[in-house]
Amino acid sequence: MERMFLMRKKQKRFRGIHAETFLLGGKPIIGDYIPWIKSKKMEKRLIECQIKRDSFMQYLIEEQRRKILETDCCVEKKKNLIQVLLSLQQNEPEYYTDDIIKGLILVLLLAGTDTSSTTMEWALSLLLNHPEVLEKAQIEIDEHVGHDRLMDEADLAHLPYLRSILNETLRMYPPAPMLVPRESSEECLVGGFRIPRGTMLSVNMWAIQNDPKIWPDPRKFRPERFDNPEGARDGFKLMPFGYGRRSCPGEGLALRVVGLALGSLIQCFEWQIDGDKMVDMTEGTGFTIPKAQPLEVTCRPRPSMLRHLCEI
Template identity: 35%
Template structure:
């Protein structure tokens, strides 16, 4: 006979109480023993029995801020306990350098998690895959076929065309009301999300599914695109949430906080979409199987076509299909590209515009640079970006203050290693608090101040720094083996979108007060807590909004 739910819960509570009491008794002995054996990193105070510091990270404050406050008390490297998971928190560039140079290989893996199991085909998405031959092979294919400069150069007409459509869509929104108002109010965070989703979908599966106007006339595919954008946002929230099942794996079966149920729901929705894409590709036969002999480069179609072309069959020998089927690898890799590029890029664009609306001096200086270097009689081209040094500094400063992933993606030690003179055991999780590191007053003067000039030559402390992870004081994309492979893609989209937007429109806040800069920090990325409403009006001749290249839905 099954035990009633009430008795099951009483048993669980009793077991936890017993374990808590036992842990309380032996904890001083364990600390004393460890102190005599190795030099361990200091552990933050306030740990609870069993759950450790988990209650402190699930409150109203975003985890990166809570951990930043802890760093002020316990130093640039310290331990927290997330249930049974020992976790090292790194908050200074010196410690980050040790992690990503001499210890890079030891810290190159990702921890197992409920999100990874349920939402990424059991860690098949290479961003959170374990450090093994599968990860090396699939990252190599992804980089060589899409993310490196050469293939992206061949496909750059796709983002350029989509940004043109985006600008024209904003202009058409203004046209509908300009007889009544000089400017039109739009919500930019969602529109940036639709833009980056369209760009990445077009690159990866040959589709664009969102328009930028009135949603009341959406067709079925348009509604599908808007729903996909919401699912991607939910995906990133769930990827960063602290779950009971991760902290206390022996309780995962009960799903006490309900997060596994939410993860499975998101996984089901996103897999249905990916499966449809894959089956459409197979049915249409855009790539023949013989194209895999075309020097391993496909034939210029989208990324999913290339994956279908270059990946071997399920029964082939090698590291790719030891744990996953061929179809699973294709879906996971395509989705990895889409969800990562969509959310992080749109979040960064939203913060950049928020900062500019709160600083009219910087906004005017950026538009003056555009008027001087480009003018108002033509659109911006690729060749112009290198001359827009102040605009580039704005993007750098935005990513310093609001890195898209403030704690990066967690690492896990695969071997014992030494960081900062402390012994770090294999299996320890490592959180890199880039948000805190980027606000180190030893490196950045007035670190909470938005000042792009700090990245200009001979004017600021960041003038020689770039995005590539070699300057450990500044690494919004991470560093080492597991740094983001899509840096070139992200920076080109950020530069071109912001440049086109600032050239095309005068922008202001609908409110006389400053834009609210509160973060929604419970997920893997750091979006705004509130929508970003903006007043915009054209600043270019009408003809420059009408030269958009045609880009029909595929």
């Protein structure tokens, strides 16, 4: 009972830090571009948030460090990520410092989880507002995977329509609409404007992927536009993960994890909106694009998949 209480306490603490991080990160900080109007109040909030994050990550490290010391070294046991990194720290302490480990954990917890869950929420919202697309995706999964097993990662390569749904969701609601800031290494011209060396730059990926000059009817959910998914990359039209050497290193993992999770939800459940209203697609504010109104929906197991769900 005590262990569960401590777990919930950690979860609550992390959720608070998570929410504050993305709330502050989503606000444009004009002082970064015009130093003489920098807000001391905002700077203080950012510093306080960083102290909270750092303290929590250090707490997780110390917790796992104690567990390693308390565990019998002769007993073979599967290690979690922090324990693996701490074991590497013993051999290469100059590289696997606590700060490096905290940075890796932070990237996985913040960048990896929020963007994936937000993308899935948008995808389900779009599917519920377009039941014909949801039905088509369900038929594709039923025909390829069947009802005798749950779908797995290997099935994704044979589900092109599911991938089109994911691409269209990422086009309409990119998880990082402004990507991450860049700095020009040399003076250059962008759109006819001279950009001095060392200038901080942000790419408005949302505007590119919703530009009517590039995408016909950009605010309409049409997965069929990705029947040839490779063509969307031509001319830098679709870049939800960025592009080139500085693109998101987690792109491949994200597409597999979100694709498998979304496909499994489609395969295993029937989804229904409460009432006759459409899902509210209003966008919220933040570093990512959260929904202004969280998705609330009713689901029930599909009869053909009930046996598999009971075995989980």
